[in-house]
Amino acid sequence: MTSPGLNRRSFLTASALGAAAVGTTQGAGAVASGAAAAAPAILKPLPAERFIDYGTNAETRWDSVDPRRYLTPQSDLFVRNHTATPQIDPASYELRIFGDGMRDPAGVRLTLEEIKAFRHVETTSVHECTGNGRSFFATQQGQEVSGTRWTLGAVGAVRWKGVRVKDVLTAAGIRPDAVSVQATGLDASYVDKGVDHGRVRRPFPIEKAFDDALLVWGANGEALLPDHGFPLRLLLPGWIGIASIKWLGSLEVSTSELTSPWDTKWYNVDGPLTVNPVRSALELEWNAEIPAGDRFVLTGRSWSGAAPISRVEISVDGGATWALATQHAPGRPTGGHGLGWAQWAHTWRDPEPGTYEILVRAADRAGRTQPDAAAHNPGGYFFDAVVRHPVTVV
Numbered sequence: 001m002t003s004p005g006l007n008r009r010s011f012l013t014a015s016a017l018g019a020a021a022v023g024t025t026q027g028a029g030a031v032a033s034g035a036a037a038a039a040p041a042i043l044k045p046l047p048a049e050r051f052i053d054y055g056t057n058a059e060t061r062w063d064s065v066d067p068r069r070y071l072t073p074q075s076d077l078f079v080r081n082h083t084a085t086p087q088i089d090p091a092s093y094e095l096r097i098f099g100d101g102m103r104d105p106a107g108v109r110l111t112l113e114e115i116k117a118f119r120h121v122e123t124t125s126v127h128e129c130t131g132n133g134r135s136f137f138a139t140q141q142g143q144e145v146s147g148t149r150w151t152l153g154a155v156g157a158v159r160w161k162g163v164r165v166k167d168v169l170t171a172a173g174i175r176p177d178a179v180s181v182q183a184t185g186l187d188a189s190y191v192d193k194g195v196d197h198g199r200v201r202r203p204f205p206i207e208k209a210f211d212d213a214l215l216v217w218g219a220n221g222e223a224l225l226p227d228h229g230f231p232l233r234l235l236l237p238g239w240i241g242i243a244s245i246k247w248l249g250s251l252e253v254s255t256s257e258l259t260s261p262w263d264t265k266w267y268n269v270d271g272p273l274t275v276n277p278v279r280s281a282l283e284l285e286w287n288a289e290i291p292a293g294d295r296f297v298l299t300g301r302s303w304s305g306a307a308p309i310s311r312v313e314i315s316v317d318g319g320a321t322w323a324l325a326t327q328h329a330p331g332r333p334t335g336g337h338g339l340g341w342a343q344w345a346h347t348w349r350d351p352e353p354g355t356y357e358i359l360v361r362a363a364d365r366a367g368r369t370q371p372d373a374a375a376h377n378p379g380g381y382f383f384d385a386v387v388r389h390p391v392t393v394v
């Protein structure tokens with residue numbers, strides 16, 4: 001058993017090493033992280049043909065997504081870092097579980113090995129940032145919002161592997177009157193406009209902890225990459241990205257409601273945001289040039305944090321007429337597989353030269369759909385409106 005102090009020292013040393021190693025391979029990407037740090041915030045390569053690089057954040061380019069592939073490889077998955085990816089030594093890593101919601105408030109510390117001894121479970125879920133689509137508040141609705149101006153690429157589908165939070169909390173001795181769990185990351189404290197908000201952390205209700213919350217170390221059959229939370233992250237399937245704390249350092253279990261700036265100041269619109277809305281994206285470049293001819297096959301994906309997708313409609317004439325897209329998910333059944341996304345295709349017959357807007361509108365089995373306009377909020381969260389995707393047929 002090691003102390004949290006030891007963990008911290010090893011992380012600091014490892015970050016410095018990581019900076020030296022990545023500085024040589026990442027080139028321009030490292031420069032984009034700005035004056036805040038010499039070390040890059042994201043350690044994996046971010047090739048320009050697959051990512052839009054915002055420095056501490058990077059989104060997947062939808063035109064680089066392979067329509068034949070259901071899952072998003074970790075190498076292609078968006079990254080959202082409040083600070084910078086820490087490199088954590090799995091040998092000295094420990095998860096601390098404590099709080100007045102535990103029979104022993106001092107709690108326990110679990111090594112990775114101890115965590116991996118619980119029954120393994122796998123689940124596929126769409127992993128998405130709350131601010132995905134944020135740029136469309138400005139470009140499509142003329143509204144001002146703050147935050148990273150994501151297009152639609154702050155999302156991916158991942159097959160996660162881990163253990164149930166429920167099993168771990170039960171074994172660790174949770175009290176029956178516990179109501180709230182706060183997850184805290186091991187990355188550096190988040191300093192914004194001169195204010196130190198402490199480590200990235202967010203509470204979630206005990207109901208979610210006992211429903212489908214997982215502690216995950218695997219993604220798509222591999223270990224988590226450092227940027228995605230190695231060696232262990234929390235996963236709250238279907239919930240907004242910030243709920244799934246990376247580099248999980250502790251779970252505080254409480255008999256009273258816990259809060260943090262990440263559920264009061266941010267990621268809050270009349271209350272903490274939780275379940276992701278319905279959204280859709282075309283696997284197509286923005287302002288794509290499409291060859292005129294007999295047919296052009298449009299492909300893309302739709303997803304929801306609440307339920308499988310039930311219907312996808314597509315319009316190639318700016319919303320004047322709509323057709324049902326054909327749902328398919330190569331290698332997987334459509335729906336019925338947890339909170340994964342639906343893949344779909346639509347054949348555009350006889351596209352004639354001109355400029356067009358392609359619109360996609362999905363609905364989920366919970367009866368939710370995509371509105372024509374998203375509800376404005378200053379943080380630019382939950383842009384779930386139908387996106388008008390411009391193309392030119394040449």
Ligand SMILES: Nc1nc2c(c(=O)[nH]1)N[C@H]1C(S)=C(S)[C@@H](COP(=O)(O)O)O[C@H]1N2
Pocket residue numbers: 077078079080081082083127128129130184185186187200227228229240241242243244245246247
């Ligand atoms: N410790 C920690 N966890 C975190 C974050 C962070 O900055 N630090 N960012 C959150 C946000 S806002 C999102 S959208 C997801 C992004 O996960 P990814 O980078 O693995 O795609 O992680 C969440 N968990």
Ligand SMILES: [Mo]
Pocket residue numbers: 080128129130131241242
């Ligand atoms: Mo996020």
